[in-house]
Amino acid sequence: MDKKFAPLFEKVTLPNKVELRNRFVLAPLTHVSSNDDGTISDVEIDYVEQRSKDVGLAISAASYVTDLGKAFPGQPSVAHDSDIDGLKRLAEAMKKNGAKAIVQIHHGGAQSLPRLTPNGDAAAPSPITLQSFDEKEEHHAREMTNEEIEQTITAFGEAARRVIEAGFDGVEIHGANHYLIQQFVSPYYNRREDEWGENRLNFPMRVVDEVVDTVKTYADEKFIVGYRFSPEEAETPGIRMETTEELVKHLIEKPLDYLHVSLMDVNAETREGKYQGEGRVKLLHQWIDGRMPLVVIGSIFTAEQALEAVESKNVELLALGREILLDHHFINKIKNGKENDIVSKFDPNSEEKHDLPPNLWNQFNEGFYPLPRTDGK
Template identity: 75%
Template sequence: MNDKFNPLFEELELPNKVKLRNRFVLAPLTHVSSNDDGTASEDEIAYMEQRSQDVGLAITAASNVTDLGKAFPGQPSVAHDSDIGGLKRLAQVMKKNGAKAIVQIHHGGVQALPNLTPDGDVAGPSPISLKSFGQKEEHDAREMTSEEIEETIKAFGEATRRVIEAGFDGVEIHGANHYLIHQFVSPYYNRRTDEWGKDKFKFPSLVVDEVVNTARHYGNDDFIIGYRLSPEEAEEPGISMEITESLIQLLKEKPLDYVHASLMDIHSKTREGKYKDQSRIKLLSQWLDGEMPLLGIGSIFTAEQVLDAIENTDADFIALGREILLDYEFVGKIQAGKEDEIISKFDPERKDKHQLPPNLWDQFNNGFYPLPRTDEEE
């Protein structure tokens, strides 16, 4: 291995004393490949085994904690005890080569898809009409009742219990990307006038508490709990960096092990407000102030870009998303001194189809996700 990449393979200790073997993370990627009922499919298990083999931390695709929260076709489920059998197999293959395996627990809220939910029902903090994953037409979402909100908080806890029973090393609470927890924080999605609207941090705070208490009851001290957030949103009025600063202060009071910043570009800068044009990831690191590690992600396709992110953004470890889909040997090639052999562009002519599950290959081939391609001019 080229010595300059040594920092990428340094151990990182989490607040709960668990050590990760390197700074690479398999991002929680929507693979649309679970069985229709949310149980683990053979395609999904093979895919997750490959992508987990060399990273320090491997995170599953967003996994719905209730049937009402299902937001993707082929989404994995942690909503039922009947899911545990497949989850056990998934945990085994993700952990077999030394990675710590994490389930991202998720609820789509108003972004859930009516064709996938019971009776086409979709609900979130406030009524809204919008398009979600792959939709061409808007759907209507209703307001959740206080009782449903409390039941959903408990569902995050029950999902955590199942994750523990399946043998995973932890969970990541999905509080980003316009899904339910994010929606409660956002003034755009949460227009309620009751207790759940007046205090927009109440819902995420109680979800974290539920997950922590469940982990303490059913798990061990080394169970990892992370939290994913989106620092800003384009909607108006939406989540600003000032709101996120307050959220970070709340999260620092919780026994969490890392914060995961959801970004399309790890070098992105803030849109507006008193922090306008500053690095989002550096602000988050500054606010965390060493209380817990920061996971960064966004438009990283080469070994040099990973190194730059570690050295120049204040992120403690780097999640690989689209790139590790293009080349599941990305980390291993760096370690073997073969970084020049990394595949950094999508090639629709590849006979091995980048070793992707069929449904995910189709999405890449159809341009569903932005990424470098061999069939496009520079």
């Protein structure tokens, strides 16, 4: 290995004293490859074992905590005890080569797909009509009742229990990407006039507390709990960096082991407001103030980009998303001095080059995700 890349392979110790073998994280990637009922598929096992083998921390695809929260075709479930057997297989595959294995627990909220949910239903903090994931037309999401909100909070805790029983090392609470938890924080999605709207941080903090209490009951002190969030929304009125500052300062008071910011570009700057033009990651790192590691993702396609992110001193852990899908040997190639052989562009004419599950290959080939491509499309 070129010694300049050594910082990427430094060990990282979490607040609960768990040690990660390097700074790389497998991002929670939507692979659309679980069975139709949400149980774990053989294709999924092979895929996740490949992508977990070299990272320090591996996070599963977003896994729905209630049937009403299903937001993707081929999405895994943690909503039922009957899911546990498959989850055990997934845990074993993710941990096989030394990574710590995490399940991301999720609810789609307004973005749940009615064609996949019971009775074609979708529910959100407030009524809204929108188009989500692969939909051709908009769907309507109704307002959740207070009883449903309480049941959903409990469901996040029950999902954490199942994750523990399945033998994983931790959970990540999905509070990002316009899904239910973020929707409660957002003034665009949450226009309620009750306690859930008057304090929009009420729902995410209750979910965190429910998960933490579950972990205290069923797991030991080595079980990892993380939280993912998106720092800004394009919508008006939407989440701004000032909102996220408040969120982060609440989260660092909780017994969490890391925060994970969802970005398309690690170097992204704040859109508007008090912090306009300032680097988002730098601000977040300042607000966290060393209380826990920050996981950052965003357009890392080369070894040099990975090194630059870590050497900024604002990134403790670096999540790989689209790049680890393009080349699951990314980390190994850096470690063995072959960083120039990394595959950083999608080649639609060489399916074997990327070794993707069929459904995910089709999405890449059809341009569903923005990617560097060999054909320039």
